[in-house]
Amino acid sequence: MNEIRFWLNGKEVHHPYEPTKRLLDVLRDHYSLTGAKEGCGEGECGACSVLIDSLIYPACITPLAHVSNAQVYTIEGIKTLPSYAIIEEAFIEEGAVQCGICTPGMVMATLALLKKTPHPTLEQIKDGISGNLCRCTGYNMIVKAVLRASLKGESPW
Ligand code: FES
Numbered sequence: 001m002n003e004i005r006f007w008l009n010g011k012e013v014h015h016p017y018e019p020t021k022r023l024l025d026v027l028r029d030h031y032s033l034t035g036a037k038e039g040c041g042e043g044e045c046g047a048c049s050v051l052i053d054s055l056i057y058p059a060c061i062t063p064l065a066h067v068s069n070a071q072v073y074t075i076e077g078i079k080t081l082p083s084y085a086i087i088e089e090a091f092i093e094e095g096a097v098q099c100g101i102c103t104p105g106m107v108m109a110t111l112a113l114l115k116k117t118p119h120p121t122l123e124q125i126k127d128g129i130s131g132n133l134c135r136c137t138g139y140n141m142i143v144k145a146v147l148r149a150s151l152k153g154e155s156p157w
């Protein structure tokens with residue numbers, strides 16, 4: 001049987017050839033990586049955000065074929081990185097987590113932003129998280145959390 005090869009949270013994976021299957025379903029159903037959530041299912045809310053070759057993608061509209069030979073990271077895979085601890089701390093300190101539904105996606109978007117732009121302006125932060133919806137915080141606290149993370153020490157992004 002044909003396979004699609006990719007790297008999932010740093011480990012090489014050979015997955016059965018199901019090119020049109022949604023990456024979100026593969027992650028949740030086959031690898032028990034449930035940090036990426038099903039929200040809108042249409043690429044609009046960011047609840048399912050993952051990093052593919054360091055860029056943020058909505059896994060709900062990303063076909064498996066898209067990750068062939070790519071590096072895929074989910075929220076579970078970045079939890080051991082120093083950058084995760086910095087972002088987590090900043091979100092807690094700014095009160096940017098309430099119900100938590102959007103949080104994994106927000107953290108992934110923050111990491112993608114800070115990797116590309118370690119010291120973003122407020123406009124760049126708003127732009128960086130613009131694909132991620134939050135029904136609770138009103139965004140101000142999230143924007144402040146991203147800014148706080150960007151100002152913490154040496155950037156390990
Ligand atoms: S569930 Fe994927 S963007 Fe909303």
Ligand code: FES
Pocket residue numbers: 096097098099100101102103133134135136137
């Ligand atoms: S904290 Fe509830 S949706 Fe963002």
